[in-house]
Amino acid sequence: xxxxxxxxxxxxxxxxxxxxxxxxxxxxxRTACRSLPSVMEIYNLYxxxxxxxxxxSVASQIRNNIHVTDPKVIDMLLFKGMEELKNVVDxxxxxxxxxxxxxxxxxxxxxxxxxxxxxxxxxxxxNTNYF
Amino acid sequence: xxSVSATxxxxxxxxxxxxxxxxxxxxxxxxxxxxxxxxxxxxxSLRSSRFCICAVKAQPETVQKVCNIVRKQLALPAxxxxxxxxxxxALGADSLDTVEIVMGLEEEFGITVEEDGSQNISxxxxxxxxxxxxxxxxxxxx
Numbered sequence: 001x002x003x004x005x006x007x008x009x010x011x012x013x014x015x016x017x018x019x020x021x022x023x024x025x026x027x028x029x030r031t032a033c034r035s036l037p038s039v040m041e042i043y044n045l046y047x048x049x050x051x052x053x054x055x056x057s058v059a060s061q062i063r064n065n066i067h068v069t070d071p072k073v074i075d076m077l078l079f080k081g082m083e084e085l086k087n088v089v090d091x092x093x094x095x096x097x098x099x100x101x102x103x104x105x106x107x108x109x110x111x112x113x114x115x116x117x118x119x120x121x122x123x124x125x126x127n128t129n130y131f
Numbered sequence: 132x133x134s135v136s137a138t139x140x141x142x143x144x145x146x147x148x149x150x151x152x153x154x155x156x157x158x159x160x161x162x163x164x165x166x167x168x169x170x171x172x173x174x175x176s177l178r179s180s181r182f183c184i185c186a187v188k189a190q191p192e193t194v195q196k197v198c199n200i201v202r203k204q205l206a207l208p209a210x211x212x213x214x215x216x217x218x219x220x221a222l223g224a225d226s227l228d229t230v231e232i233v234m235g236l237e238e239e240f241g242i243t244v245e246e247d248g249s250q251n252i253s254x255x256x257x258x259x260x261x262x263x264x265x266x267x268x269x270x271x272x273x
Contacts, residue, residue, distance in 0.1 A: 026230050033234040034243075051238060052203075059231050 014075050021074040025062065028078055032058050032085050039088055043095045049103045057102045193266075194259040200239055201255060204232050215256035229253070236262060242269055 015021035036051050036058075045054075062081075068074055087093055198213045205222050207213065213222075219229050233244050233252060242265040252258045 022226075026226070029227065029230055030234065033231075033237075052235060055231060055234060059227055062227060 015071040018069065018071055021071040021078075024078055025074065028081055028085075029058065029062060032081075035085060035089050039098070042089070042091055043098050045095070045098065045103075048099060054102060057105075193263050194255065196239065197236065197255050197259045197262065200235050201232055201258075204228070204235050213255065215259065216254055218254050220253070233258070240266060242266060 015024060033055050036054050039054070040046060040049075040051060065074075065077055068077065088098065194215050198215075201207075201219070201222070202209070202211070202213060205219075205224055205228065207222065219232065224232070229252065236242075236258060237244055240262050242262065244261065244265065248261055248265075252261060
């Protein structure tokens with residue numbers, strides 16, 4: 001069902017103002033949340049994560065870009081997000097990609113940035129593993 | 132990898148019976164149908180003309196469930212006060228948190244909240260009222 005729904009998604013014209021871009025972010029978040037039960041079924045994630053945890057992970061990734069105020073940049077980020085969502089729903093990724101990016105990725109990033117004794121090389125190494 | 136188990140609540144069918152027999156019921160010939168998926172609408176059945184729609188007040192059990200979901204989503208402590216008139220913004224929720232709460236409520240109650248419906252939700256009571264209305268519409272349309 002989510003696969004058929006995402007097939008009809010087309011690239012929208014650029015947002016006219018900040019309010020329209022904000023509205024589209026919420027629409028994208030809603031679309032992503034409604035696809036999560038299908039993602040759980042496709043990748044068999046029932047024993048490692050729940051739908052609410054995946055939803056929190058998606059929300060935290062959107063919140064990482066909360067500082068962006070340019071509607072053009074928001075449109076570009078939305079396009080990349082929709083592309084990523086389509087890749088996930090079409091099973092263009094493997095199970096460990098989903099687990100690495102959305103289940104354990106946050107914890108590793110948080111633990112890496114909180115340790116002040118870690119060298120810059122290791123910080124960049126940890127970051128590139130999950131981006 | 133440690134696995135987590137989520138507690139699932141079931142919607143008691145007796146609530147529907149009490150809803151139908153409670154005061155404030157009125158019959159209506161036009162039924163507001165909930166959209167499912169992408170622009171797909173379910174047509175009301177012949178029994179929709181006899182479907183009783185209650186007033187906007189939600190059941191106390193629904194309000195309690197909404198409070199539990201809001202508390203879990205916003206990671207509030209158990210002793211924090213959460214009344215039906217509490218605003219989500221007063222609890223420190225931004226607009227994305229509100230959308231996330233609405234998506235959590237959708238998953239819990241098995242409904243689909245349209246955009247114009249979710250735009251107006253800012254308190255627990257409004258969310259519970261909308262959920263009660265959508266649950267009745269869903270049960271009435273089937």
